[in-house]
Amino acid sequence: MEPFEYIKPSSPAEASAILAAEGSAARILQGGTDLIIRMRGDFIHPKIVVDLKGLPGMRDVAFNPDDGLILGAAVTMNEVATHPAILAHYRMLADACETVGSYQLRNRATIGGNVCNASPAGDSIPALLCYDATAVIYNPAGERRLPLFDFFRGPGKTDLKPGEFLQALELPASPAGAVGIYNKLGRTKVGDIAVIGVGVLGWPQRSNPSGSAWRIALASVGPTPLLAPTAEALLAQETDDLAVDAAAAAVMNACRPIDDVRASGAYRQAMVRVLARRAIEAVLAHLPF
Secondary structure (H helix, E strand, O other): OOOOEEEOOOOHHHHHHHHHHHHHHEEEEOOOOOHHHHHHOOOOOOOEEEEOOOOOOOOOEEEEOOOEEEEEOOOEHHHHHHOHHHHHHOHHHHHHHHOOOOHHHHOOOEHHHHHHOOOOOOOHHHHHHHOOOEEEEEOOOOOEEEEHHHHEEEOOEEOOOOOOEEEEEEEOOOOOOOEEEEEEEOOOOOOOOOOEEEEEEEEEOOOOOOOEEEEEEEEOOOOOOEEOHHHHHHHHHOOOHHHHHHHHHHHHHHOOOOOOOOOOHHHHHHHHHHHHHHHHHHHHHHOOO
16 A cells, blocks of 8 residues: 555535545545555555545434435444434335445445445445435535436446535435335355345335336446336336236346356346346335235
């Protein structure tokens, strides 16, 4: 690891100014579970490491039943996985965060870091997309908000501009009666990077022919996290076995997987259909119809 300067700014404006001035020579530190490994492995050589954990709101969790949930970007995975309000109202997000690495790693890894790494395999991201999360971004001219789906521009690439950083994630109130399932396939039973991740959220919706509405999001089957709107529309019409089969096939067709060291694209394409069907069936079994 090469020498670097550590800076802990006291205000968002100071942090933004440093990031804007230093550009790619500066890296943001939150949990450090990815950054430090990459620095030790000589993959990156930042001249400045900017620690944002002490900035106002970065470590806060705020919940209101009417308004929803605000997660500071430096809230840890274990804090998300064990927070009573998240367990009660955004259970899939808690479950997804609990699949990340080991317990010790989750004490350091942050929700904002998982998002800003922009890995197609990020475990928290399908759940956040299912809950319709918004990225709250600090900008030198003021905050800007961006639907989380639009935050990702490619593997490891985000919509953050020079001088910007992720402050928080905002989730609207979860739909009444919502049930969410995150199914993850890894090479090992615990803690592995997702070979496939499937998040499925369903809730009662009387205006739809099936009496339900759906949100489906996918990890590790494309260059960015993906949604499956065709599958969602099918389930909004009908939820019998034929419809569930058709929805699982639509999820498979939404994928753009690649071959890598963890799995082939063909294997991912086949297994995402299986995981999607299991998740849909599990949600249906618990929906309060």
